[in-house]
Amino acid sequence: xxxxxxxxxxxxxxxxxxxxxxxxxxxxxxxxxxxxxxxxxxxxxxxxxxxxxxxxxxxxxxxxxxxxxxxxxxxxxxxxxxxxxxxxxxxxxxxxxxxxxxxxxxxxxxxxxxxxxxxxxxxxxxxxxxxxxxxxxxxxxxxxxxxxxxxxxxxxxxxxxxxxxxxxxxxxxxxxxxxxxxxxxxxxxxxxxxxxxxxxxxxxxxxxxxxxxxxxxxxxxxxxxxx
Ligand code: HEM
Numbered sequence: 001x002x003x004x005x006x007x008x009x010x011x012x013x014x015x016x017x018x019x020x021x022x023x024x025x026x027x028x029x030x031x032x033x034x035x036x037x038x039x040x041x042x043x044x045x046x047x048x049x050x051x052x053x054x055x056x057x058x059x060x061x062x063x064x065x066x067x068x069x070x071x072x073x074x075x076x077x078x079x080x081x082x083x084x085x086x087x088x089x090x091x092x093x094x095x096x097x098x099x100x101x102x103x104x105x106x107x108x109x110x111x112x113x114x115x116x117x118x119x120x121x122x123x124x125x126x127x128x129x130x131x132x133x134x135x136x137x138x139x140x141x142x143x144x145x146x147x148x149x150x151x152x153x154x155x156x157x158x159x160x161x162x163x164x165x166x167x168x169x170x171x172x173x174x175x176x177x178x179x180x181x182x183x184x185x186x187x188x189x190x191x192x193x194x195x196x197x198x199x200x201x202x203x204x205x206x207x208x209x210x211x212x213x214x215x216x217x218x219x220x221x222x223x224x225x226x227x
């Protein structure tokens with residue numbers, strides 16, 4: 001199929017999956033913000049999602065999006081690497097027009113992926129996985145906590161200073177990755193005229209900054225013990 005056989009087809013797959021992942025992150029960040037205003041409200045959302053069939057189906061869809069996005073990222077990078085052949089090291093200066101993020105998308109993506117692994121261990125494995133395996137609770141410092149008590153888990157995770165540091169580094173990597181990925185995805189889809197390129201770059205900057213500040217606010221406010 002042309003989506004797999006051509007470089008533009010593969011880029012299109014990366015763009016569409018990337019934009020879908022940004023949509024997920026938008027919902028996820030909005031959901032997390034509830035914890036800033038109401039612990040009960042946040043736990044109600046956690047309970048509503050829990051391990052109900054619709055949440056499990058959404059998780060499987062999300063996992064598929066991540067896998068496709070990552071596999072195609074490595075595939076495209078390998079293909080670009082091969083295409084450049086022996087000229088690979090001929091130019092060592094970075095072209096001025098290409099920002100830092102765009103040249104480091106794979107490295108940034110790997111940092112984002114490592115962070116997601118850690119994050120799933122911190123949260124998903126103690127919530128949805130516990131429910132799916134019929135566990136009733138997870139234990140923190142000897143206290144049994146319900147797998148739908150997301151607020152308690154957030155408070156516990158960010159009471160450890162090194163988690164605050166790791167999450168903030170992770171969120172910074174996400175910012176760089178999305179900032180380039182967002183407008184570049186629209187460009188691949190076909191929105192690539194001169195006027196729209198600079199508009200999309202501005203929208204991308206604002207959107208990813210608000211998104212990442214939303215995530216960081218939860219980490220910082222819970223980490224500082226304010227909430
Ligand atoms: C920094 C603040 C964040 C907090 C407090 C937070 C909180 C949570 C919680 C409580 C869950 C478990 C939901 C459940 O199993 O019922 C979860 C799952 C998840 N989070 Fe986060 N999250 C944060 C940031 C992020 C970021 C930045 C990403 C992605 C780059 C992310 C990706 C995910 C994914 C993929 C899942 C699994 C979703 C699923 O089960 O469908 N999270 N998060």
